[in-house]
Amino acid sequence: MAEVRLEGLGKSFGTSRAVTGMDLVIADGEFVVLLGPTGAGKTTTLRLIAGLERPDAGSIRIGEEDVTGLSPAERDVAFVFQQYSLYPHLSVFDNLAFPLKSPARRWSAGEIDARVRDIARMVRIDHKLDSKSTKLSGGEMQRVAIGRALVREPSIFLMDEPLSSLDAKLRADLRLELKRIQSEIGATLLYVTHDQIEAMTMADRIGILAEGHLTQIGSPREIYTAPANLHVAARLGHPHINLIKPGLLPCQSMPDGVRTIGARTEHILVEAAASVAQGNGRVDWIEHLGDQNHLHILVDGQKITLLADPYSGFKAGDPVSVSLKQPLFFGADDRRITDV
Ligand SMILES: Nc1ncnc2c1ncn2[C@@H]1O[C@H](COP(=O)(O)OP(=O)(O)OP(=O)(O)O)[C@@H](O)[C@H]1O
Ligand SMILES: [Mg+2]
Known part of the structure; x- marks a missing residue:
């Protein structure tokens, strides 16, 4: 795992600015949640870090390396998308094994098998390893999608509202699981959501994103008790402040x-x-x-x-x-x- 450093990061689409002047350091092993309403620039931020978008300003460092100009494949990140994206023709096992089969890794079949079973147990999907991914419930698919990111050991995990399509009970369970797994493996994780409960319960630090600007970053307690401005104050608390x-x-x-x-x-x-x-x-x-x-x-x-x-x-x-x-x-x- 590694520290990730964004400096002055900016991205526009035509005349609309999605991300503006973003400075953010995610420490090695830290769980940072970006919280913001729809259109705030959350997905764009993740896509910039993954290399799926090119920034028009600023730089991105992962560990010691400036990755700003590198292709997605050259960056060591694992992305869990807002919409789960499994290979429908593959079983759960093969979906989980997929990232490990790249020739660059040179893992033996035995090593892959052990790793997949380990992760499947962690995300509680080990009883479905032989099922086709199309035969799974939404919650199960999302567990596989998270598992498929976890089998790799990237420098950083990027997760885009991975729990948003699940029912409340499953969301609450997976929230706890994800936090447990993250601290167990010491993962550096940037997670984006518009759900304040996810932010409050999982984050080491919460960053509040508004119209492409990171308006405040701090511990959940700091953000809740000492919001920098009215906008931040209104993001947290139920009922609404x-x-x-x-x-x-x-x-x-x-x-x-x-x-x-x-x-x-x-x-x-x-x-x-x-x-x-x-x-x-x-x-x-x-x-x-x-x-x-x-x-x-x-x-x-x-x-x-x-x-x-x-x-x-x-x-x-x-x-x-x-x-x-x-x-x-x-x-x-x-x-x-x-x-x-
Ligand atoms: N490929 C694109 N082309 C044009 N505009 C885009 C593109 N991607 C994002 N945008 C715009 O950039 C802004 C930020 O979008 P982004 O997807 O990052 O928001 P978000 O915070 O992830 O929102 P949501 O919670 O709805 O997923 C929005 O105004 C959006 O319309
Ligand atoms: Mg989004």
Whole structure:
């Protein structure tokens, strides 16, 4: 495995800029997740690293080598695509063995067999080794696609939303598996997704991508608790962060120059009020999610949503007192005000 270094990387398609001035170092053995909405430039970034697109600015280093001008075959990367791409006429075994059969590797049949079985066990597909890949479920196909990347030992794994087509349960299982496998083999991995839960649970560091710009990179905790700006703050957190004007809710202390307050569940105190006159808001409705509720509150016509204990006893129409405790503050330029 190796460190991967992007410097000033840029790519346009005609007049549209897909990736702009991207600087990013992925350390050897690090799991970095790029998180961004559709069209943010996630796939383009991966394709640039793999050599499937030529950058029009900047450079890419893998380990000691500048690979910017090299063909995909000359770069030591393994790519798992957004749409799984198995060889339909081959069995699961042969799909997994395929990357090992290149003449350059000179692996014996015994070595290939052992490696394929090892990886198949790791991605839990060993019971289907003899099946045709067309006979697999979507989740099984995706396991094979991930396995086919893992059989090689490339400098870096590039994964493009590999779990997005799976159902929620399988996605949650594979998330954990992938993280386990990655740390077990010490893989350098760049993974792109628009799913904040995948980013939060798997990443050593999350990079937030917006319109081709890497706006912030840091540990999941840093990105969540200290977002650089409103855009980053809005990428993480469920329910969505509440963006409110100063003065709407009581707040113990507030720095100068605040234009927007960002309030997540943990920044909001809600207490039952004895009457409408004694509170400053009322419960609008409650969304039951099973283990948790979303409590929707109206304060002066503005909706505020937070997580609530299902046994909190609130019901629609209840008067409440709502206040803030240490929320996030953003200035006129949408950047977070850090000297609070
Ligand atoms: N081959 C191409 N030709 C023209 N424009 C392209 C091409 N590939 C990507 N783009 C444009 O570049 C921008 C970034 O696309 P990209 O595929 O990298 O986004 P993404 O973040 O992967 O989105 P998604 O989440 O939908 O997969 C988009 O505006 C897209 O339309
Ligand atoms: Mg994409």
